[in-house]
Amino acid sequence: MHRLRKNILILGGGFAGVESAITLAQEQYLNVTLVSDRKYFYVAPTSIWIPTGENRFSDNLVSLHKLAERRNFNLIIDEVVEIVGTEKEITLKSGKVLNFDYLIVALGADKLKPQGVEKVLSICGDPVDALDIHKKLELLIAEGSGKIAMGFGANPKDSSAVRGGPVFELFFNVHHRLKKLGIRDNFEMTFFAPMETPGARMGETSVEQMNKIFEISNLKQHYGKKIKEFKTNSVVFEDNSNLEADLIVFVPGNSGKNIASDLPLSDAGFIEINQYCQVKGFDNIYAVGDVAKLEGAEWRAKQGHIAEVMARGAARDIIIKENRLPFARENYQDHINILCVMDTGNGAAFVYRDDKKQFLIPLPFIGHLIKKAWGIYIKLSKLGYIPRIPGM
Ligand SMILES: Cc1cc2nc3c(=O)[nH]c(=O)nc-3n(C[C@H](O)[C@H](O)[C@H](O)COP(=O)(O)OP(=O)(O)OC[C@H]3O[C@@H](n4cnc5c(N)ncnc54)[C@H](O)[C@@H]3O)c2cc1C
Known part of the structure; x- marks a missing residue:
């Protein structure tokens, strides 16, 4: 029997939104659409080299049109102005109204x-x-x-x-x-x-x-x-x-994203979610990445790799539900850590912290090259030209 394709709407084209789209678009029975107000996915971690002239602005961009074409999802370039979860309705700046079976909110954060x-x-x-x-x-x-x-x-x-x-x-x-x-x-x-x-x-x-x-x-x-x-x-x-x-x-x-919505927000304006990134009170709406309120240790921080862990977890949850699979759901809180290659221009320091350990390993010279290589890897792997290294 022909299976009706479910509509997945993803709001935001950053680390969390793109990772959600890539994961879900692999499922033939899902029709995935991503909405972004920018035409590009921005590789923020390598943008630290723009001010010193070591990177051009364009070095940090991946075209969302190219990503959508290579990864098989639909793309709308427009600004989200309102989310009405109870009506399954999203309003865009152009006046267009979108509906969904599942929604993933990945709009990032604003600043105080x-x-x-x-x-x-x-x-x-x-x-x-x-x-x-x-x-x-x-x-x-x-x-x-x-x-x-x-x-x-x-x-x-x-x-x-x-x-x-x-x-x-x-x-x-x-x-x-x-x-x-x-x-x-x-x-x-x-x-x-x-x-x-x-x-x-x-x-x-x-x-x-x-x-x-x-x-x-x-x-x-x-x-x-x-x-x-x-x-x-x-x-x-x-x-x-x-x-x-x-x-x-x-x-x-x-600070939380300043957008009209009926989704529950924390005092700081972040979307309230459970351990599976489901928005509290909504079965079919998820919030992933910087837009969501993170629970966990006092030292937890909103980071790109955590945004991707949340995105994959939410995508997996939808796949499990749609296929009634007997698999365990992914709890993003099990993956909370601090992980960064802190670049100094002539090297870097590898910084790591989780519940059990914390360390900094100085990586003179090679650390800088590692971060540079990561920048190339992330662009090529998102576009599907090279395989993803699990967890990276
Ligand atoms: C300079 C810099 C360096 C960083 N370095 C690191 C690092 O080394 N390691 C690390 O782990 N993390 C790093 N981070 C943090 C990391 O980039 C973020 O945690 C990550 O980008 C969060 O992903 P996100 O998808 O939740 O949000 P974002 O990447 O901010 O994406 C949000 C997306 O939503 C879109 N959007 C926003 N509002 C609307 C709207 N109304 N309508 C439609 N689209 C909209 C935006 O255009 C954007 O594409 C760095 C951040 C910066 C800025």
Whole structure:
């Protein structure tokens, strides 16, 4: 008997959305459609090299049209403006209304907006902002000296909603570039954050090793003071003291996606899910990646590989349900860890933490090449030109 194809709608074309689409589109009995407001899948982890000129902007993009064609799913480029779960209805900016049998929400996160934040630059906002950092850095390099400050904030309502890793990476890469040019000594470089120990979620050993790098490299630290506001060339702290700089890069804490919906949200605005990524109160709606509220250890963080684990888990759940398979469901909380190759421009550190262990392994020179190779691997494997390495 001919089987009626079920409609799967995936909102968002980032790590979580693309992974969901790739997994589900392999099932012939499913009709998979992905909606994205961008025409490309953005490989954010390698975008840290755009400001230093080591990567072109285009090096970090994979065309979603090409992905959809190679991976056999439908693509709509439009902005999602409303989700009505109870009516199984999605409204797009164009006015089009879409329906679904299953919905996967993978829209990523927004950012908190501390006062004056629009006056400074960010490596984790709109992708094209990375080009503005590049321009500003090139100007400072042409001038031959200056002050550079970079930092990140948290979201007091959700300890997982923080993104400090890329800011450390950018900071170290800028240091390395200036050193290579022989002008590092003409620059004052300061890392700032409102918490006493930024990076603490990576574990004590990692923080100690990072502190050593700061000391050896004459990188200043300005920690433990809340940020009051940003001005064009300064960060103003709660006690009205200032950190002056010619180039300021800041990544605020993540906040929930600001979209009209009837889905349940946490205090911080993230979608409430169970351990299988099902949205609470809805059988056929899942939320995966940065858009969802993560449960687990205090040190948990929203990361790309966790977004992919959640995406595969949600996809598997749909496949199990549709085929009434006697398989165990995937609990994303079993896979919570911190895993990153923290690049420094001339090497990297492999950082890992889970419930049982935490470590940092310095990888001088080779670490940089590993991250570069990963960037090529992720693009080719998403497009299906090379096989995926399980879990990567
Ligand atoms: C600079 C940088 C470096 C990073 N480095 C690492 C790293 O080394 N390791 C790691 O694990 N993680 C890293 N991360 C974090 C990682 O990239 C995120 O955790 C991951 O991208 C989350 O995936 P996602 O699909 O949930 O969200 P996103 O990747 O943000 O994708 C969301 C998608 O939804 C689309 N979208 C948003 N709103 C709408 C709308 N209204 N309508 C339609 N589409 C919409 C967006 O265009 C985007 O395609 C880094 C992040 C940044 C920014």
